[in-house]
Amino acid sequence: METSSCVVELQLYAHRTRCELHYEDLGSVGPDVDKRFIQRAVLDGKVYPVGRGRTKKEAKREAAKNAIMCLLENEHQDSVDPVRFYCSSSLDCRYLKVKHQASFTPTNYMCWLNEYGLKNKLNIRPVESTRLGPNNATKWCSFVVGEEVYPAVSGKTKKEAKNEAAKLVYDMISSSKTAETTDYSHTSTQNLGLNSQLHSNKRRQRATNFIGLVDHYCRRTNCYHSYIEVRRCGPPTNPQFFYKLVINNKEYPEAEGKTVKEAEQNAAQLAWYALQEQSDWDSKSLILTKHSCLFLCSLRESLASSQSMPTDTSGSGVFTDSSSSSKETIGFIVCLNNNVKLHRFASDFDPMECLGSGAFGCVFKVRHKLLERFYAVKIVRREEKSLREVGTLSDLLHLNIVRYYTFWMEDSGYQWDISSNSCSSSQSADNSPAKYLYIQMELCDTKTLKVWIDEKNAESPQDSKRREESLSIAQQIVSGVEYIHAKKHIHRDLKPDNILFGMEGEVKIGDFGLVTRDDDDDSALMERTGQRGTTSYMAPEQKNYDRKVDIFALGLIYFELLWRIATGHERVEIWDDVRSQKFPEEFSVAFPHENQIITSLLCESPEDRPEASKLKAELDTWAQTFNAQNNVSDVSM
């Protein structure tokens, strides 16, 4: 028998059987030139035959081997459970290994997980939390295995949550052979510069197996589930599949993918998030249903009913907008009624900085205390706009759209003190029953597309890469807009300030506060009257407008990406002309092809503007030509 890994094997055995293991150092025998050290293993007080060696280490290994031999040779049969004696190396205990592999199903998932970590040299870290619901508190646990964060599951007790979380890791790892690495990109591979960076990054990422997760959940809860194809479209070379998940007759939001598997994986992800919301709120009414509008209805109902509950005066407060408060403080005070008493922001996150504030609230950069990851949390007043934003974001999953994770409500307040650069809880004397939503999103770079444009405009002479980068950015924005439109939404406020960059440089459309449905029903049409959005990017049509308002804004953004506008004065001078398809003369000379595309986007009549899908195809073709031209000029130089 090889002795090299006996110490580890014995340690694993002790761990698995919850025995206390230690080694006794019994000194040495023989003359100095030929000394032999002696050690023996003691398992739960039971001593095993001594091991001898030229070094203490060797003696320990021998002692471990002797103990294993004893255990195997039934000297201590009573205490040995061969199935639980899981040998992982090629020791003489192969018999047990075979037996183990044939019949092994862990009875104690925690032990299995620890052993898995030891064998694979991975750190195993439980992340435990308590989440409060209106009626009860549940214990949650997730595991971080090496770099991989596994999803959290709940239990009645801490122990149960931990074991369930370990079981989930076991299930996911066991089924990982069938798991696929999902590429969430919907962006053309022809995209330039920024995208190649992005693709290499994506290759490094391993996506969570949401199909496995939902399978596990359904098995655990005895639910029936199936994936339904909603539709498929696009040419055979670039198909799009739309799938939704149905669990116990309940439909979850549909998701898109370039393959059936990808669409199913995305559908599973949306369902998983919805299921988590459900557990979080302990209320079935908050499950996402087919359309986000239904989801919003149930959320509204839930909020409306909470208004009738007695108000906790100590928890009430006021919202102080940064513009109206003292320069020192961006005040943010949240209050909710008694029945929704959560303090998740303070308990789960460390606020790092205030990233900015809009008309409706603040966005904080935060660090999840246990996961040690950074997120953006937007805290907004509960109004039509914020409800709409949450509802839409939860319906969208696309590489070029700021990723939404979850939302919740709270009854405590927060102030960002600029002087000390910290966030503190506060209460107010004001009893106004205002309600606020906390929206957890992916953290993006603080540099918006507006900043990118300003930086380019400040350069002189112009960066030769500006045209190429502008095309890549335009392609990515259009990719996101195509997806938004395919999901029957209109963004309505596309502008460089609302377009962010992900941490790897990919473009992310954000701020869905003005989003609306692009349905043809009367109520949706009624809503689409009157001005919405930012005036300078607003399409000329005022009534019964549709998704083509986003296309108009895209035309202006693409122009701004390309064309250097050196001063505010110059902008004022040319802007109205640009809106009417009149570009500076040099523009059409320098960018003839883009000139033609942008002209079509800025058509006065919405019907004459292309659909986002057509525009995307056009930009992809243009990118190919542009690349080819660039390659030729590179070679000839």
Ligand SMILES: Nc1ncnc2c1ncn2[C@@H]1O[C@H](COP(=O)(O)OP(=O)(O)OP(=O)(O)O)[C@@H](O)[C@H]1O
């Ligand atoms: N996910 C995010 N990651 C990083 N920064 C963000 C994120 N979301 C928003 N921000 C930044 O936070 C600031 C406030 O954003 P928010 O969407 O609340 O308001 P706004 O777009 O400036 O205004 P309004 O909501 O009134 O249109 C912006 O400067 C924005 O760039």
